Amino acid sequence: MNKLRILLLALAYACFWSLFVLFPYPANVLPESHASYVAGPVFASNLITLVTMALMGGVLVVFRDSLAERVAGSTAAIVGSGALLLACAAALVASADAGAVPRWMMAAYPAIMALYGVVIALALAAASRRLTPRDNAVVLALSLLLSFLIGEAIVALTDPLPTGDISNPLMFALSSIFLVILGHIGCDAPKAPLPSRLAPSLSGRAAVPATAILLCYLLGSGAFMSLSSVARGETWFSDGWIHCAFALVLYPAFCLFTLAAWRQRRAAFPWLGFFILCIACLYCTALLYSPLAVLCRALILSSRPMAITLLWVAVQEGMGARDLPWWLAAVAAPMLIVAVDCAIHTVGLIGLSPGQMDSVVNAVMLVTAFAMTLGMLWFVRLRPDGVEPASSECAAGAADVSEILAAMADAHGLSEREGEVLGLLYRGNTQKKIAERLFLSVSSVQTYAKSLYRKLGVHSRQELIDMVNEAANGNDRAR
Structure with missing residues (x-):
């Protein structure tokens, strides 16, 4: 069952990432003009999305x-937010087919997408x-x-059909579907205890x-994706097979590295390796774009989803x-991604010529690559390589107690919040x-404390501590 939960959660994440990678509106809704694409609707869409997310974060x-x-x-x-998103997308497509899309509908769609x-x-x-x-x-x-x-499959299945216009929505x-299934196979159980011998991925x-x-x-690569397309009048998926080849190399390699780290109990993500890849990608793209345009586009298009994942x-x-x-x-991670897109599309509002736009893109890529280099040196100084720290008796004891607390919470039917209060008490x-x-x-904490005392059959904090210590001593004797 745990493997099924992992698969369903991975599928839900897979569709969630598309919110920040794919074209924001359904196909055939926006004008064909690249200049209008960057300077008008897309900037407004990103701004509405960012404001909506900020308001929801405030709530x-x-x-x-x-x-x-x-x-x-x-x-x-x-389910409701997902259905609302699809309904709005269908209304946009129907309005576009009828020849006119109301402005309020263009504004409502990014707000609904932010809500979802x-x-x-x-x-x-x-x-x-x-x-x-x-x-x-x-x-x-x-x-x-x-x-x-999943993205390639949806495009292949929906493009020949009338519904192809809403393949992105x-x-x-699909995220909502996988999350609903996940919720119905018992994933609302108390949170699993943290394993004892794992180093955190990041301090x-x-x-x-x-x-x-x-x-x-994301800023440098996004400037290349959006602004360079404006300057050169190119589309991003014109060299789809090369992008697919890069993706089929990068993503399985990322998975294999993570699985290897999982087995060796080391840092689970290839932070330094990915940073070096991205810095090299930006430098090469800025300096060698003309002779290697196809390779640069494919590498950036494949690596941006990895950057979004690691940013999360x-x-x-x-x-x-x-x-x-x-x-x-x-809420903060999606807001940061949308804010970067807003910054990129702001440049499109200036109305630069294609030659000037190319110069701006190259400058942005070189500056961000230099900043990334300095950031990586800072990162290396703070965290050499996420090597697992040496274990100690104290750490092992703390880990045993965490496992005992989690087992007690599970055995006595404590809620997730009651389990957290138990550990802190x-x-x-x-x-x-x-x-x-x-x-x-404080009154809420008192309510949770009374409830967990009742479920555990104790009447005070000291009785609770004695109960946990007795269980820990029993485990030590058993070993």
Whole structure:
């Protein structure tokens, strides 16, 4: 069953990534002009998406965990937002076929897409919390390959049909289907305990330069994708078979590396290797674009999804290291990606000539590649290679206690939140401190504490501590 959960979560992620990679509107909705594509509707679409995500993030900050958990665990929210996205896409296609698309509909679509993206991001982040870091690494690596395969299959199946115009929205909506299936096979069980001998993929300090490097790459590569297309009047998928060849090399290699790291208990993602690849890609593209245009386009198009995947990881782990709420990271990562796209398309509003646009693109790529180089040196200084730290008796004992706490929560039917409160109470945190860490009110913590005391059959914190210590001593004697 665990393998099935991993596969379903990888499939949901695979379709989620398409929100940030594929063309924002259904086909045949926007004008054919490349200049209009960059300077007009797409910039407005990105801006509406960013504002909508920011407003939703503000609402979550006000309501904190309670709203985020309800949205993440709600089948109605997931299915409803996906159905709304498809309905709006179908209305856009019908209006375009009729000869005119209302402006309000053009504005409503990116807002609905942002709503759907945030709902799915919350659900994915909540589901990922119930897996170990090792399993999450495999999920995210596998999602890249699955995203490519699903996207190619949908295009092949829908292009000959009248529904081909909404093949991209269909790709987006598949996330909700996989998440609903995931929720109905028992994935709402208490969160799995963290494994004891795994080094984290990123430390809190290393997550900062990693995020900066990935944002730089998305900026440089995005400028090449969008602005260079404007200047040269080219389309991105004209050399599709070369892009496919690159993807079929990069994505399986990424999966194999992650699986090897999973077995060796090392850092699960090839951070340094990917950074070096991206820096080389930007330098070569800026300097050798004319003779190697096909290869440059294919490499950038294949590597951007990998950068988006790793950015999600860097933001999640960086915020987790600072004890920030999980849902904040789930909203922050998509917002960063959309903000980069807004910055890119802002240049299209200036109205530069094709020659000037090429010069701007080359400058952006060279500057971002240089910034990435400095960021990588900073990253190497903070985190050599994610090698597993030496184990100690203290660390092993802490890991055993974590496993015991998780087993007790599971055996006594504690909710996920009650399990978190249990662990914090055992480690000596006051109810006020627990409330601050979990972004809850003190009265809510008191309610959770009373409930878990009742389920465990204890009447005080000391009885709870004695109960856990007795279980730990029993495990030591058994070994």
